[in-house]
Amino acid sequence: MKIAVFDLDGTLVDSAADIHAALDRLMAGLGLAGFTRPEVIGMIGDGVRALVTKALTARDQPFDEAALDAFTADYTAEASAQTRPFEGIPAALDALRAAGWRMAVCTNKPEAAARKLLDDLGLAGHFAALGGGDSFPVRKPDPQHLLATLAAAGAAAGQAVMIGDHRNDVRAAAGAGVPCIFAGWGYGPLAMAEGCPVAATPLDLPGLVAAL
Numbered sequence: 001m002k003i004a005v006f007d008l009d010g011t012l013v014d015s016a017a018d019i020h021a022a023l024d025r026l027m028a029g030l031g032l033a034g035f036t037r038p039e040v041i042g043m044i045g046d047g048v049r050a051l052v053t054k055a056l057t058a059r060d061q062p063f064d065e066a067a068l069d070a071f072t073a074d075y076t077a078e079a080s081a082q083t084r085p086f087e088g089i090p091a092a093l094d095a096l097r098a099a100g101w102r103m104a105v106c107t108n109k110p111e112a113a114a115r116k117l118l119d120d121l122g123l124a125g126h127f128a129a130l131g132g133g134d135s136f137p138v139r140k141p142d143p144q145h146l147l148a149t150l151a152a153a154g155a156a157a158g159q160a161v162m163i164g165d166h167r168n169d170v171r172a173a174a175g176a177g178v179p180c181i182f183a184g185w186g187y188g189p190l191a192m193a194e195g196c197p198v199a200a201t202p203l204d205l206p207g208l209v210a211a212l
């Protein structure tokens with residue numbers, strides 16, 4: 001049975017406001033200046049350790065494990081405060097399900113925060129598996145992150161399509177031999193599509209996956 005594997009941040013959910021708020025709370029607590037929204041969006045995609053590292057580096061600070069732990073705990077608690085599915089996502093998920101697709105999530109966000117977000121937004125029931133950024137020894141762009149998520153859903157690469165908004169999604173899919181669709185509504189610039197078909201809105205997805 002065919003399976004559509006979704007990225008989370010910038011693909012299923014518009015999570016930048018809560019990531020931004022938690023990052024600015026962390027920085028304020030350290031006596032450091034916060035960031036603009038475009039700066040935060042540019043730091044999303046490689047998981048929380050990379051996000052906190054980039055933020056501290058931008059303020060000439062060394063990486064700090066305690067700062068990462070504090071950010072992760074604060075963000076996880078507040079992950080759904082402002083975050084919502086992108087317009088058209090609930091309808092697209094319903095349409096894919098009706099067309100016989102199973103679905104999974106493969107995200108670099110830590111698993112606990114990702115699960116809480118999907119639960120809080122009422123989306124969790126759509127997904128047969130969730131592979132978070134800390135669920136396996138590797139994460140996107142390593143194709144094993146996608147392959148392990150598929151295995152958790154009881155599916156194989158030959159049945160899958162990956163939908164994401166970052167070069168990490170495109171490269172994980174390519175490495176796993178899985179076709180990819182780029183989420184044009186997300187956080188990554190279109191250059192990150194690297195030749196994948198681009199969906200302008202979530203409602204393009206049912207037609208695009210059917211044409212693969």
Ligand SMILES: O=C(O)COP(=O)(O)O
Pocket residue numbers: 007008009010043044045046047048051106107108109110166
């Ligand atoms: O947490 C991140 O940095 C990115 O998460 P994503 O893989 O769901 O886009």
Ligand SMILES: [Mg+2]
Pocket residue numbers: 007008009010011045164165166186
């Ligand atoms: Mg993303």
